Amino acid sequence: MTKPDAGKHPAPGGTPVMEGLSCPVPVSDYPNILLAHGGGGRLMHQLLEGVFLPAFGNPMLEARHDGAVVEVGGARLAFTTDAHVVSPLFFPGGDIGTLAVCGTVNDLAMCGAKPLYLSAACILEEGLPVADLRRIVSSMRSAADAAGVRLVTGDTKVVGRGKGDGLFIATAGIGLIEHKLVIAPSSVRPGDAVILSGDVGRHGMAIMAVREGLSFESSIESDTAPLNGVVDALLAAGISVHALRDLTRGGLATCLVEIAEARGVRIDFDESSVPVREDVEGACEMLGFDPLYVANEGRLIAFVPAEQADKAVAAMRTLPVAEDARVIGRVGDEGRPCVVLRSKIGASRLVDMLSGEQLPRIC
Amino acid sequence: MTKPDAGKHPAPGGTPVMEGLSCPVPVSDYPNILLAHGGGGRLMHQLLEGVFLPAFGNPMLEARHDGAVVEVGGARLAFTTDAHVVSPLFFPGGDIGTLAVCGTVNDLAMCGAKPLYLSAACILEEGLPVADLRRIVSSMRSAADAAGVRLVTGDTKVVGRGKGDGLFIATAGIGLIEHKLVIAPSSVRPGDAVILSGDVGRHGMAIMAVREGLSFESSIESDTAPLNGVVDALLAAGISVHALRDLTRGGLATCLVEIAEARGVRIDFDESSVPVREDVEGACEMLGFDPLYVANEGRLIAFVPAEQADKAVAAMRTLPVAEDARVIGRVGDEGRPCVVLRSKIGASRLVDMLSGEQLPRIC
Numbered sequence: 001m002t003k004p005d006a007g008k009h010p011a012p013g014g015t016p017v018m019e020g021l022s023c024p025v026p027v028s029d030y031p032n033i034l035l036a037h038g039g040g041g042r043l044m045h046q047l048l049e050g051v052f053l054p055a056f057g058n059p060m061l062e063a064r065h066d067g068a069v070v071e072v073g074g075a076r077l078a079f080t081t082d083a084h085v086v087s088p089l090f091f092p093g094g095d096i097g098t099l100a101v102c103g104t105v106n107d108l109a110m111c112g113a114k115p116l117y118l119s120a121a122c123i124l125e126e127g128l129p130v131a132d133l134r135r136i137v138s139s140m141r142s143a144a145d146a147a148g149v150r151l152v153t154g155d156t157k158v159v160g161r162g163k164g165d166g167l168f169i170a171t172a173g174i175g176l177i178e179h180k181l182v183i184a185p186s187s188v189r190p191g192d193a194v195i196l197s198g199d200v201g202r203h204g205m206a207i208m209a210v211r212e213g214l215s216f217e218s219s220i221e222s223d224t225a226p227l228n229g230v231v232d233a234l235l236a237a238g239i240s241v242h243a244l245r246d247l248t249r250g251g252l253a254t255c256l257v258e259i260a261e262a263r264g265v266r267i268d269f270d271e272s273s274v275p276v277r278e279d280v281e282g283a284c285e286m287l288g289f290d291p292l293y294v295a296n297e298g299r300l301i302a303f304v305p306a307e308q309a310d311k312a313v314a315a316m317r318t319l320p321v322a323e324d325a326r327v328i329g330r331v332g333d334e335g336r337p338c339v340v341l342r343s344k345i346g347a348s349r350l351v352d353m354l355s356g357e358q359l360p361r362i363c
Numbered sequence: 364m365t366k367p368d369a370g371k372h373p374a375p376g377g378t379p380v381m382e383g384l385s386c387p388v389p390v391s392d393y394p395n396i397l398l399a400h401g402g403g404g405r406l407m408h409q410l411l412e413g414v415f416l417p418a419f420g421n422p423m424l425e426a427r428h429d430g431a432v433v434e435v436g437g438a439r440l441a442f443t444t445d446a447h448v449v450s451p452l453f454f455p456g457g458d459i460g461t462l463a464v465c466g467t468v469n470d471l472a473m474c475g476a477k478p479l480y481l482s483a484a485c486i487l488e489e490g491l492p493v494a495d496l497r498r499i500v501s502s503m504r505s506a507a508d509a510a511g512v513r514l515v516t517g518d519t520k521v522v523g524r525g526k527g528d529g530l531f532i533a534t535a536g537i538g539l540i541e542h543k544l545v546i547a548p549s550s551v552r553p554g555d556a557v558i559l560s561g562d563v564g565r566h567g568m569a570i571m572a573v574r575e576g577l578s579f580e581s582s583i584e585s586d587t588a589p590l591n592g593v594v595d596a597l598l599a600a601g602i603s604v605h606a607l608r609d610l611t612r613g614g615l616a617t618c619l620v621e622i623a624e625a626r627g628v629r630i631d632f633d634e635s636s637v638p639v640r641e642d643v644e645g646a647c648e649m650l651g652f653d654p655l656y657v658a659n660e661g662r663l664i665a666f667v668p669a670e671q672a673d674k675a676v677a678a679m680r681t682l683p684v685a686e687d688a689r690v691i692g693r694v695g696d697e698g699r700p701c702v703v704l705r706s707k708i709g710a711s712r713l714v715d716m717l718s719g720e721q722l723p724r725i726c
Contacts, residue, residue: 032492035523038520072479080516119535120444123448123533127396130414137415141419151424152421168522170444174442
């Protein structure tokens with residue numbers, strides 16, 4: 001059996017680079033899959049490192065990117081997939097259909113690709129109302145139109161009652177990379193500015209509010225949105241984008257740790273510069289969540305050369321979806337990867353991924 | 364609401380071309396999804412025509428091909444997806460991992476493309492043994508190696524107990540079309556020879572034997588296999604292939620009806636020329652199935668110009684997976700689409716899709 005850390009690159013001296021942030025219990029010690037293995041945190045990364053990477057190990061998969069970048073027939077393409085299992089199927093600001101399209105569009109955009117074509121494989125549970133399916137399919141079409149992509153191929157399977165949960169949608173997508181940049185975690189450089197595109201925590205809290213039957217003074221809507229326009233704006237402004245990542249499962253904190261680990265760098269950021277809406281903050285406090293770890297579906301972080309940061313922020317702010325874009329931190333030295341948060345009261349602390357599951361089935 | 368037959372093309376005179384083979388109950392008359400909507404038969408086609416095509420209607424989707432053929436960056440690509448929900452996860456001759464890889468490889472090959480890259484989106488049910496997952500992932504790797512493709516991107520989600528069924532895998536794939544042929548149902552011509560690559564019914568009966576706890580004198584193994592080598596052999600032999608289809612859900616009969624409907628032609632075939640293994644025939648008789656409708660995962664039909672039929676059969680027979688290839692029928696006149704079977708006793712009868720589900724969750 002392959003050791004669970006086979007996917008890691010040893011640092012000089014033989015110590016795994018990620019040791020400082022590793023969870024002490026490897027996936028092989030769990031005989032069965034836990035809900036937490038799907039949570040976007042440390043356990044999910046161990047499942048990837050312990051089961052999938054050893055079997056399929058190849059440079060594209062090991063890049064730990066939001067998608068694979070491949071050469072096909074002379075063209076540089078991005079290719080990505082996501083399974084969507086959000087519960088409930090409908091939530092304020094969207095539904096599983098919106099999410100399925102935006103999730104894949106955004107993963108392509110995070111590779112610096114222009115999203116072009118999507119596929120959708122649907123797993124329906126017997127008893128799903130056809131009217132719900134029509135509504136979701138209509139949302140998919142609207143989201144695809146908004147993002148300028150076409151759904152060109154699909155598949156439908158049905159499972160018996162109690163063997164699914166209404167509807168799961170797995171989307172995949174193809175995008176075309178039309179520039180010479182290598183937009184990937186590996187391109188992050190010490191000194192890079194870290195730009196956040198807007199407020200965090202809305203998607204996760206919108207889902208939780210429905211699930212828990214909570215009502216707040218203002219209804220919290222998911223931020224689900226296509227982000228390819230933001231990437232277009234950065235590229236059109238001539239920004240030498242180093243890396244991009246959308247802040248889904250695990251939220252801002254997990255994404256920063258993923259990039260720090262993939263590139264082997266320190267990242268510093270300021271809590272006070274991360275916008276969180278008051279109602280989201282309130283909901284997080286009530287439910288005991290940290291908004292830095294709550295999922296978003298229409299937010300990204302961009303790593304750009306420090307001298308281009310202001311220009312990049314200005315370019316992003318031309319889009320309504322990124323009108324609150326701002327610099328939140330910078331990339332520090334290479335070496336042991338870590339993410340350091342300077343809190344609102346001025347103290348510094350290390351930020352890690354959560355071990356397991358904060359919010360199951362958020363996307 | 365869009366009418367359920369919006370995806371059909373009216374014939375001169377306003378009568379839908381497919382009227383002769385249509386099921387009288389449109390999908391809109393079912394308020395909820397039935398298992399039969401996933402069975403590959405008439406109900407599944409109505410779901411496609413009534414819900415998905417009206418929303419996404421575009422030439423790629425309407426081609427009713429196994430995948431979409433798209434131009435990206437100057438290259439002609441095939442793009443396809445499949446959700447895999449087979450139960451049980453392991454069966455004689457393969458498992459859900461083998462099936463997930465071969466299914467997508469074969470759909471790309473049926474577009475005449477060289478399969479290159481795959482994605483896999485996995486939906487795990489809490490409690491799935493990690494050892495089972497490792498075994499399945501290993502099967503995926505072996506199948507990918509056998510087909511010469513690479514799995515380059517993936518996603519993993521976990522749902523709670525009773526909200527899934529062990530493991531579902533949705534794969535998508537990209538292939539490159541390196542020739543000038545248009546291999547698609549629309550290219551089928553009156554007079555074309557219909558070639559079948561081997562015996563039918565094994566995959567479905569292998570699954571059923573496990574499910575029903577049946578034991579036959581010889582164990583029936585699934586025929587799950589990659590078919591891209593067969594397509595390569597046809598192209599290398601210079602065959603002007605018109606159309607290809609792998610015989611999955613709904614089996615040989617359903618595939619013939621799909622092609623007849625997509626192209627608006629009559630297809631004649633001989634029952635006596637369709638090989639069925641004795642044990643498969645016996646299992647079908649015992650369980651009340653018609654082997655012509657039973658799923659395969661390593662069989663295809665090829666439509667080629669009649670004058671190239673012998674050469675095509677010889678090329679296919681160079682591959683072990685198609686060593687029983689033979690001509691089983693021919694394409695007749697254009698007009699009202701129909702499929703006519705000449706039975707072993709010399710009688711002729713019309714063949715239609717099944718209305719619903721013969722074998723649920725076969726792939």
